[in-house]
Every structure is written in C-alpha cells, then in structure tokens.
Amino acid sequence: MATDTKKSSQDEPASAVKIGDDKGVTTPRRIKSVPFSQARRGTTLVVAAILLLVIGFVIYRVEVAHKVLAQAAGHKIYKQDIDNLIGNNKHVSEHDAATVLANKYLTQAMAKDQGVVVTDQDLVATYGPIINTLKKNNQYSYQLQVNQLYFDKLQTYNQGIYKGYLLVAHFSRNIVLQPDSAGDTNTDQAAVAADKKYAQDFITNLYNQINAGKITWDQAAQMQQADPILGLRMYGTLSQSGPFDTSRAPVSLFTPPSAQQQLRNIKPGQTSKPFVVKVTNTVGNKNQTFESYFLVVKIDSSSGGKSSANFQQELQQAKKQFGYKVNV
Numbered sequence: 486m487a488t489d490t491k492k493s494s495q496d497e498p499a500s501a502v503k504i505g506d507d508k509g510v511t512t513p514r515r516i517k518s519v520p521f522s523q524a525r526r527g528t529t530l531v532v533a534a535i536l537l538l539v540i541g542f543v544i545y546r547v548e549v550a551h552k553v554l555a556q557a558a559g560h561k562i563y564k565q566d567i568d569n570l571i572g573n574n575k576h577v578s579e580h581d582a583a584t585v586l587a588n589k590y591l592t593q594a595m596a597k598d599q600g601v602v603v604t605d606q607d608l609v610a611t612y613g614p615i616i617n618t619l620k621k622n623n624q625y626s627y628q629l630q631v632n633q634l635y636f637d638k639l640q641t642y643n644q645g646i647y648k649g650y651l652l653v654a655h656f657s658r659n660i661v662l663q664p665d666s667a668g669d670t671n672t673d674q675a676a677v678a679a680d681k682k683y684a685q686d687f688i689t690n691l692y693n694q695i696n697a698g699k700i701t702w703d704q705a706a707q708m709q710q711a712d713p714i715l716g717l718r719m720y721g722t723l724s725q726s727g728p729f730d731t732s733r734a735p736v737s738l739f740t741p742p743s744a745q746q747q748l749r750n751i752k753p754g755q756t757s758k759p760f761v762v763k764v765t766n767t768v769g770n771k772n773q774t775f776e777s778y779f780l781v782v783k784i785d786s787s788s789g790g791k792s793s794a795n796f797q798q799e800l801q802q803a804k805k806q807f808g809y810k811v812n813v
Contacts, residue, residue, distance in 0.1 A: 551563065552564070552812075553812065554566075554567060554579065554583050554811075554812050554813040555583035555584070555586060555587040555810060555811045555812060555813065556587065556808060556809070556810050557587040557588075557589075557590040557591045557594070557804075557807050557808065557809045557810070558590040558591060558593065558594035558807040558808070558809075559590075559807075559808075560586075560590040562583055562586045562587065564579075566586060567579050567582045567583055567586070567813075569624070570582045570585065570586060570624050570625050570628065571625055572623070572624055572625065574623065574625050574626075577625055579813045580811065580813050582625060583811050583812075583813050584811050585625065585628050585629055585632060586628070587809055587810070587811050588632045588636075589628055589631070589632055590807075591803060591804065591807055591809050592632055592635035592636060592639065593635070594803070594807050595635075595639055595803050595807075596635055596638070596639060599639065599642050599789065600788075601635070601638050601639055601642050603631065603634050603635055603638060607634060607638075608630070608631065608634060611634055612630055612634075616630060637735070639796070640735075640796040641731050641732070641735050641789075642788070642789035642790075643789065643790070643792055643794075643795065643796040643799055644731070644735075644739060644740065644745060644789070644790055644796070645731070645739075645745070645748055645749065645787055645788070645789045645790020645791075646731050646732045646787065646788045646789045646790070647729070647730075647731050647736075647739070647748060647782075647784055647786070647787045647790070648729070648730045648731070648732070648784075648785045648786045648787070649728070649729060649782060649783045649784045649785040649786075650702045650706075650727070650728050650729070650782075650783045650785075651726060651727070651729055651736075651738065651780060651781065651782045651783070652688055652691055652692070652702075652705055652706065652709060652726045652780065652781040652782075653688075653709070653724060653725065653726050653738060653778055653779070653780055654684035654685070654687050654688040654709065654715050654759075654778060654779040655684065655715050655719075655720045655723055655777065655778045656677070656680035656681045656683065656684040656715065656776075656777070656778060656779075657680075657775075657777045657778065658680060658719060658720070659672065659673050659676040659677045659680055660672055660677055660775060660777070661673075662766050680714075680715075681761075681776065683714055683715070684714075684715050684778070684779050685759065685761075685779055687709070687712065687714075687715060688709075688759045688779045688780075688781055689759050691705040691708065691709065691781070692756075692758065692759055692781050695756075696756075702728075702783065705726065706725070706726035706727050709725065709726040710725050710726065724736070724737055724738050738762070738778070738780060741762050741763060741764050741765070742795075743761075743762050743763045744762045744780065745790070747760050747762075747780070747782070748782065748784075748787075748790060749790055749791070751782060751784045751787075752784065752787075753784050753785060753786050753787055754784070754785070755783075755784060756781065756782070756783040756784075757780070757781060757782045757783075758781070759779050759780070759781050760779065760780055760781075761776050761778070761779055762776070762777060762778055762779070762780055763775065763776050763777070764777045
C-alpha cells in the first residue's frame, strides 16, 4: 500500500508555510497578540496614576485653602479671605492683602483696649465722600484707609489726647540743618541765641499778662501771630498759637519727646509755664537734637498719653500680645 508522502498543513513548521511557486517564498513568523489581561492591567495603571494626580491636586488645594496665611487677635486669615479682599486689584500681592487684614484685627483690638473709636463720620471727615465709594467698589483700598485712620488715632492716644490752648514762639530761623560738603552746618550761634532770648521774653510776657487777667488767650495768640520776628511773617509755614483738640487733628508741636514729657505733667485745668522744646534734626545728622521753640500750654481735658513707650514700641508690644503673624 502506497503511503502519502505529502505532509498536511498541520505538520508544516510553525515558522514558515510554502505558498506560490517553487521558489520557497514564506510568510514571516506570526506575532503573538497581547493577552487581554495584560492590556487591562496597563489601562488600570494609567487610570490609577491619573487618579493619584487628581487626588494629590485636590489635597493640595484643600491644604492651601485651610492654611493660615495671617492672624491677629484671634482671627485666622485664609486664602479665600485674601482673594475676597483683593478682588479686581490684580496688582495687589497676597502678602499686602494679608498684612492689611492682619492690621485690621490688630488695630481693632488695640482700639478696644484703649477706648479709641473710628466712626463712619470720622472716615468721611478724614477722606471725604470717596471713602464710601471705595467701600462699595474697592475693599482693599477701603480697608487700607480705615487701618491708617486707626493707626493715626492710636498714635494720638499714645501721645495723649488733649484739648486746650497753646502759645508758641519759634526761634529756629537761623539754625542751619543741612550740612555743607565739609559736614559743617555753619549755624550762626549768636543769631540763634538772640532769637531764643527774644522768643523767651516774648512768650513769658504773654504768659504773665494772661495770668494777671490783662489779656485773653485769643488776644495773646493774635499778638504772637502779628509779631514781625516770630509771627506769621517769619514762620508762616509753621504752627501758630491758638486752640487745639488732638482728638480731631494731631499737633506737630507736641510730637517731640521733650514736649510729651511736659504735657504728661499738666493736669486738666492747669497751665504750664513757658518751656523750651527740643526737636530732632531729620535733614542732616538724625542723631542731633536742638532747641527750636517755646510753648505755653493750657489743658482743658486729656486722656491717654500715660504709656512710657512711644507708639512704635507700643505697636510691637501689641503685635506680640495679640499674636500678630503674616505667613505669606
């Protein structure tokens, strides 16, 4: 029985199958397909990676949203608070906005402790009707102005809130503040001494006449302002004699420490004797102080001005007391 020498296709090598003519053209080896389980595993890994990124981003946003960027007087300030304050003011940094909010709570706490009040009427009197427009349209600028008024009132309270009458006699016209190229001020000391003596004699004379009932405070102020040596003609850009109320406006004549020391010793209903005030040279040598004017002060009422620290020192103490921090 003859055997069939042809092999079936099932017996052909897996690497090649003859087709066509006798030249032995073969097809390439068949590539195995990736099993479905492996493809699904790769897809799962990609999805997991995406989910991790999404979760990480969400966690980051949550952490940012709940991070305390500033705080003061028990108030914590978050990013949403800062964003709300900034509004459309894209030029305002997060640091500036956080500082404004921290200052808001700091000044309010200090004002509460000291009985200082800032009313809507105070704001309009200080800034004009524009402050109401800012309140509606620009919260950042509005709060900045409110904070500034609080700072001004707190500083005034630190110096003392006084109401009364003052007489002033300037004698600084011949004091040279700006040094020359060699560092000398070339002040004519004899001229300064003569001006000082004239001012002291003049204000002492006014003081004596008031005490004797010969002239009123208003008459004394008019005499000072009309004097050709130490009045408006010579010192028209400087403060003059007259009534004052530091709760409404600060009095620059009271700012120097030497004036502050004298004011604290005057009780309501009392009048000081003439005293000289030393000021600091802010033009040349900032460490140099010099005598500049005489004052006579009558106090009708007073509050504040009892702190031994100046306002900047008091402010630093308050920041520690009320946990003031800006973290951005």
